[in-house]
Amino acid sequence: MYPFSEELIINRIKEVLITGNNEIDKVFTYILESNGKMLRPRLIFLTASLYNHKPEVVKDIAVAVELIHLASLIHDDVIDKSLKRRGRDSVNAVWNNQVSVLAGDYLFATAFNLINRYGLPSVLENITETIQTMCAGEINQMALAYNLDINEDDYYLKTYQKTSCLFASSSKIGALISSAPKSEVIALENFGKNLGYAYQIIDDVLDFVSDSQLLGKPAGNDLIQGNITLPVIYALKNEGYSQITKTLIQECQIPEKMDLLIDVLWESKSIDQSVLTSQEFLNLGVNHISTLANSTVRKELELLAYRMLEHYYKKIKKVNMIAKKGAVQKNGTACSLNY
Amino acid sequence: MYPFSEELIINRIKEVLITGNNEIDKVFTYILESNGKMLRPRLIFLTASLYNHKPEVVKDIAVAVELIHLASLIHDDVIDKSLKRRGRDSVNAVWNNQVSVLAGDYLFATAFNLINRYGLPSVLENITETIQTMCAGEINQMALAYNLDINEDDYYLKTYQKTSCLFASSSKIGALISSAPKSEVIALENFGKNLGYAYQIIDDVLDFVSDSQLLGKPAGNDLIQGNITLPVIYALKNEGYSQITKTLIQECQIPEKMDLLIDVLWESKSIDQSVLTSQEFLNLGVNHISTLANSTVRKELELLAYRMLEHYYKKIKKVNMIAKKGAVQKNGTACSLNY
Missing domain, CATH: 1.10.600.10 (Farnesyl Diphosphate Synthase)
Structure with missing residues (x-):
């Protein structure tokens, strides 16, 4: 499975987040312009690679966990009233608290939807x-x-x-x-x-x-x-x-x-x-x-x-x-x- | 399965929401003091009762959908800046936006956790x-x-x-x-x-x-x-x-x-x-x-x-x-x- 690649995760996130909905797509495009260190997907890739594994499943579960992490960051910025995230304006700074709450909820739902596909x-x-x-x-x-x-x-x-x-x-x-x-x-x-x-x-x-x-x-x-x-x-x-x-x-x-x-x-x-x-x-x-x-x-x-x-x-x-x-x-x- | 009872739903919600966490329990106790019309759980009860069904499964899925509805109402009140809900102060009015965001997220997670128990x-x-x-x-x-x-x-x-x-x-x-x-x-x-x-x-x-x-x-x-x-x-x-x-x-x-x-x-x-x-x-x-x-x-x-x-x-x-x-x-x- 490894080596891990950030691009692999980002591309798959884009695939599952494409909504055909102009407004929400703008928010997700903005979020994905600056990705973090992706420690959680890395951990999943590596720990799964210790044993027999199905690469597609590992990738999607890693993506789901990154989505949950992203959702929690977006909601955290509402909670902490933070206007900066990863050196850029946070979602609540660019849009507002309302969009942040909804975008976070959407990411949570997408993550669960993805995990559910593999019956785990x-x-x-x-x-x-x-x-x-x-x-x-x-x-x-x-x-x-x-x-x-x-x-x-x-x-x-x-x-x-x-x-x-x-x-x-x-x-x-x-x-x-x-x-x-x-x-x-x-x-x-x-x-x-x-x-x-x-x-x-x-x-x-x-x-x-x-x-x-x-x-x-x-x-x-x-x-x-x-x-x-x-x-x-x-x-x-x-x-x-x-x-x-x-x-x-x-x-x-x-x-x-x-x-x-x-x-x-x-x-x-x-x-x-x-x-x-x-x-x-x-x-x-x-x-x-x-x-x-x-x-x-x-x-x-x-x-x-x-x-x-x-x-x-x-x-x-x-x-x-x-x-x-x-x-x-x-x-x-x-x-x-x-x- | 039917007749439907609001008490049945509320009691089960209390069971799955008991966290042993004093702070979050206060929020949920407040929310559950005034329940709505429970249209969504009613629909689930009735439609499931048209066919062979397992009552415990139907009850828990109805509870999960009501939790999702509650989560969306709490987040909606943040989004709309509403200070009233069901004739009482909304969660964001009694506590604040922060607690509302978190309580909603908690309810979503609990709903998915409940559905997941039945492998559906x-x-x-x-x-x-x-x-x-x-x-x-x-x-x-x-x-x-x-x-x-x-x-x-x-x-x-x-x-x-x-x-x-x-x-x-x-x-x-x-x-x-x-x-x-x-x-x-x-x-x-x-x-x-x-x-x-x-x-x-x-x-x-x-x-x-x-x-x-x-x-x-x-x-x-x-x-x-x-x-x-x-x-x-x-x-x-x-x-x-x-x-x-x-x-x-x-x-x-x-x-x-x-x-x-x-x-x-x-x-x-x-x-x-x-x-x-x-x-x-x-x-x-x-x-x-x-x-x-x-x-x-x-x-x-x-x-x-x-x-x-x-x-x-x-x-x-x-x-x-x-x-x-x-x-x-x-x-x-x-x-x-x-x-």
Whole structure:
């Protein structure tokens, strides 16, 4: 089945999304102009390729999962009122919330329609339960917004619901559609789940350390939206920095205060600690598939996991060095805030 | 299978929606406090009862279709920015758009999960295609908003996409899950489709003639939102009233102008004509099942169709009489507007 090709997925998405409906076609054409990293279809391709599989089925299931991911992104942008996605205007920015809600619903329906063609009840069961988990998770996240008492367990639960469950589902589905032995289905599901944690933690770190122009939103936007992520939880737990972190969070809408808070996250080693935690999840994930037969595909899966995050680890390290230089100059300001 | 009971459906919905998730449970508990007329599950119960069927399957498929209908209503209220639904605050009014989007997605996923339990690919295919039609239709409707050149064909297409297709689907699905002969599946689908047209036309008429307090929105709200419906199309086509209709539409945001426009719809017989058209669809629908074996269940289906609309036909007739009395007093104003 592999090598995986983005073009293969995009072309098939276009085939199943052609509606002959001028208006909705415009929306989908726009969405497909900038595709993401396609991690979930990649996972399905690779995990399915570990066993005997039907290439056409694997391709369509991978497409269905990408459609579900796209639907959830479009709906997320409505939920978060985000005007940028993948460096471009989001669907709700170009059209409006109404079109976004409908386009997302259409994508969900198309995905289920596609899975249904192959009579795979276990896949459909897994995917529908995953969507339920994602939705319930988002509603929980709203209830937890701005709550500084959130602990690591709360964070991991919401991270599972938000990201890990669909990574876990993708890895599991690949195995399910190629009749993998039950124990290996579980191993692959755990691989995906831990990869999801590793990925989301880094995504949360990047929200603080990326260039705001690149993000298309101010650095620290998650926090501004009330989403308390791992680096902040670490800083709040750190006795020496807990109070200043709390104080700065209250004022984090002010860009200068957010800059100071980001300095605190670096100084308290909360960012380094988050990166380490992400790496631990990555290793844990890879460990789960270490018992699988040593094949080229297994190696590819491990490489996918490492490569997926290596780029970001390096990027954060680079920002760290720049931040350290800045910190020397900024120490005066920092001291005046008594931290 | 029948008699149908609303309680049966509501209790099963509660069973499948119990999430153990406090936040999302609150939303669903609220939604289930006021159930609608449950026309779609009723159609499934009755059409399935025409043939051999498994009661548990019929119940769950009827529940799934009601969940899809609920999901589409919740998303519709986001799309239309409606703050009222079934005489109470809508989900987006009580919570917000975000929770509405997620709750709708959750309901869709739950519906597909439920259908999937019975391995009914033809049902899932039909339902996913129906949702695609509904979404594409809504996006089309937005593109047609405020377009006074819309003709009857455009109206029937959007009515099919908005309402008829899910009525058609419900009737067809009932037949599909009870292995009806192919010709009867088609007859029942046509019955549902025409019933859907009849129903939506009346819904569109009621938007003009109902008490605004009862509607929870101003009379003529569809038009204010840019949705041109059959009574308006008839008035625009009517030479004697075309110009005054156009003029009043331009100013229909002003309550007094909307009142005048509603007078025009009565005087030009556009409302009566719409009611007649609805009745024609109703008869056409019932005619489609006239070839089915003459059974108690068939009679029940016919009764459901007639009773569903009779109440509204009577209501419109009553308003007509009141309107006629009012028109005598209002004629002065009307004449001054040269119609």
